Amino acid sequence: MKLTFLGTGTSQGIPVVACDCEVCRSVDFHDQRLRSSVLIEHKETSLLIDTGPDFRQQMLTHRVKRLDAVLYTHEHKDHTAGLDDIRSFNFKQKMDMPLYGRHTVLDQLKKEYAYMFAEKKYPGVANVAIHELKNSPFTIGDIMVQPIEVMHYKLPVFGFRFDNMAYITDAKTVAPSEREKLKNLDVLVINALQKKEHISHLTLAEALQFIEEINPKRAYITHVGHYMGLYRDVALELPKNVHLAYDGLILNS
Template sequence: MDIKVTFLGTGTSQGVPVIGCDCAVCRSLDFRDKRLRSSVHVQVGDLSIVIDTGPDFRQQMLRANIRRLDAVLFTHEHKDHTAGLDDVRPFNFKQQRDMPLYARQHVIEQLKREFAYAFAEHKYPGVPQLKVHVIDNQPFTIEGVEIIPIEVMHYKLPVLGYRIGDFAYITDANYIAPEEKEKLKGLDVLVLNALRRKEHISHFTLEQALAIIEELKPQRAYLIHISHQMGLHREVEAELPPNVHLAYDGLCLSIPCGESQYTHVQKGSH
């Protein structure tokens, strides 16, 4: 089964443009410089998964024309990755089923505080219908598809990335332990956060992300969770190694399982 990946959002917690900012990136007319909060849709055969439901979730679902959703995987509990959970309701209505959520226990507890009405014993009519699956950093399956969690550190907060086949998605990290890096070997596509060029307390910089990519040696890598402080897409893209790209909202990848070939938008073809 081929893996189809759609980048729903590639921006940091404030998105790009940033409210009230007049920098060149925020004023850019290049669609690749318009970044919603980070999230990704992964289609494996008939299985439709979203990783994180940030504040832009509704807009992202409509823009990508995602008409079915079988599960939501959460990386961590920060609002820019969870705030849109209420908008799974149309999928509840259309599919006539609870929405399966996969996350660590501390993330579920945070969701229960933020969306208490959806977890109440006596629910108000029309609230999201959710089915919780507590996971750790051990592999699990959804409808026969294996998901391998990758634990990374977001300063002092443990965050889960995910590997599905030869595709892996890592957001909000500034450290990956050696034993977790072993789970990221032999990838066709690695997606990794790179916030900006300047040092940050809880995110990889561009330089740090490139060093990780060089160490892990995926066939291709795409950078996400990008701040307006990174620079203009076209300028940063031109600086990157041939196998590394800045992801952008709406970018789609098709990854044939068991092969080291896939399609993507090539540099210079925009």
């Protein structure tokens, strides 16, 4: 199983527009973060998690030539706003792109991209096939997917487990029943927005406590905001098995 971090930033990315803080001024590539998304690859199957505003740039940067499906964590724009560019894969693969999400996500996509779902579509519009996600395992190609439900304040969000890897973003709380699904992981990816308390995201301290409880072999922090601090400084504060993820990082398991 291969996981590529296409983006590791929060909703505004880093640098943030009009911000002059030291993180946003940093020339270290570790501090330059697109909106959060990952590519999961195993044998012949490639799955994308979320199509944020930077989707086109991410596909070009990593020279992605094929996608078998898109999995959505939730309906916020920093996770859905790039969907229109899926049409390039339609043309190349000659297939409707399967989209997987809970019903609230699919309803939101139908509103925001109504032209994709129109009875009479404009020529060249992206073609998608929607699949409603429930909180139960399913398979795409040769990849088994286990949804993990977390709460983003009061909004349900899906994380996903793929064999011995798990990816969770935009979490603030995780029920005990869902934590059970995260046992015996080699790799856990979990969000941490900043060090100060936040209503809908884990802080760094909360994420580290969560990692300690789950006890994966390795853990990576994603969905990072500019208030977290410089990559080089935060990296020194972390336990040996915990790392700040960065755009372009590739994990194999």
